[in-house]
Amino acid sequence: MRSWPSDRIAFGGDYNPEQWPRETWAEDMALMREAGVSFVSLGIFSWSWLEPAKGEYEFGWLDEIMDLLHANGIAVDLATATATPPPWLSAAHPEMLPVDHEGHTLWPGSRQAWCPSSPVFREYALALTRELGRRYHDHPALALWHVSNEYACHNVPCYCDTCAAEFRVWLRRRYPDLDAINDAWGTAFWSQRYTEWDQILPPRKTTTFANPTQLLDYRRFQSDQLLDFYRAEKAVLAETSPGVPVTTNFMTLTSFRHLDYNQWAPDQDVVSTDHYLVASLDDPAAELSFSADLTRGIAGGRPWMLMEHSTSAVNWQPVNPAKAPGEMTRNSLAHVARGADSLGFFQFRQSRAGAEKFHSALVPHAGRDSDRFREVAALGALAGRLGEVVGSTVTSSVAILFDYQSNWAAQGPCMPSADLDPVTMATTVHRLLRERGIAADVVHPGADLAAYDVVVVPTLYAVSDEHAAAVAAAAERGAQVLVTYFSGISDLDDHVRLGGYPGAFRDLLGVRTEEFYPLVAGDAVALGTGTGTRWSEHLTSTGAEVVDSYADGPLAGRPAITRRPVGSGAAWYLSTSPDDHTLGALLDRIVSDAGVRPVADVPAGVEAARRSAEGGASWLFLLNHTGQEQVVPASGHDLVADAAVDGQVTLAPGGVAVVREG
Structure with a gap:
């Protein structure tokens, strides 16, 4: 077994030699050496x-x-190859194909054409995994096992009869009896009461809105089914290839929410993820940084692996813009700055045929003689110089709570507003903190909050009593806690907490909301110091200081932002979605009260992050997202320029620096 590259930031990506004639393979090896590739996913x-x-x-x-x-000295992350079955298998067993919401079979011809509950597919997949484990366990190139690929990207939810039967098995494990299910799902509404287990079906297309808790449980079930499948392959590898670490690549970009990665993480020997920029976002680079911090939170603060991102354009958006010169390097270092110890790309050589032929790669269609490959080779060389960073971690005094299952519940049918994306406030707060140079961890509500001076609870719609109590305890011991609108509304069965919103946090915050006043797209409500959009509330203070109020409309004069002293800390409530200036000023006050300092004194448009190692070593990452030269105070040695830094570092337009401090 080969050790994973640890003397450098591991650099490489997906390698698909089966797409190319053998005479290309020797050239591939030469190009890998030139580019500084140290691993491939195969x-x-x-x-x-x-x-x-x-x-x-x-x-x-x-x-x-x-x-x-x-x-050629390249470590292999060897896949079990079970992401997509071959045509002969689906032709022989069409019962293993997934079925969509409307009952249509999803036929082969693309990828992931298999049902998460199919025993037939599992039998064949485990047989292949066993053969691979036996054959390659002792191969000196093998460093890591890669189980399947991007679980749930295309084949969930599945609504077939096999999933229906397995759903009932899952429900029997979760609930003691049908009475408990009827209570959890609120089946007294619309005459949905179940009297036999076989009456329960997946939430297929029906006459109108489906049962919200049934939908929530089905999402939990599908995530658990795929996790069970992953565990089955991992168990085969533990038997046939003991001692070799195992992973599967998550997808932690914020638009992908099919799986509860917090439940998957304990089964990964190293947490790995794929991330791609989404061009339609207002600030794709800010979403990248949030997703990287989310991945670090899922990994429990430990270094993680970026399995895939892109050198330039992807192939799956309506318009696929190319990355500007230097953007690939900034994207890559943003991930490293936030905890990645490996940089992987899809893919090594850009395909000539197939659905991803216009997806960028380390070696583009233009070949070696191209600006893109020259930037790739420069990044590979930089990855080598960054070896001293490997194993270091990111420390933050700010926690932003993020829960996949709460997001699922908040995305259920018949909510007060279809424009209410539960991730919006989390990413907005993170972006504004990032603009101020303030580090933040994105963590599950069940994480240990003891080390945080600021805890942000952004649109945490469904929350347990235990997690709500942990937030309150953080304020008691001295943290500044910020809770935003539509948090604490329901329990984990998606039952509304009665007595006034925000339910689970009402006593902590010293406020009570009688009614929501969601705003239609394009509308705004005036505040004393700015404007709010998307949301507002009929709010009353029951013991909190009113920090700002609604200044017009039906809620004029009512509280919009409040603060309540709690223990040696404070609990703040934000009942609308303010403009950036207003929310930024609120965050400035909160972090100031908490004594939280920025990572570095950076000008607007420069991203800063720090990694630290035991013994006191630290590295300051600086990424200039502007088109102008920027100057940042720093001292040490810049690993990018391989030059001393004495008091300040000058960043070229779009430039980067990694300063070993001290």
């Missing part, structure tokens, strides 16, 4: 090449590639 979509017919395995080509990679 064989992710190669099932039809490894097993062209049932039980007939062809490993010769993979043996050859593994040997070539070893000879």
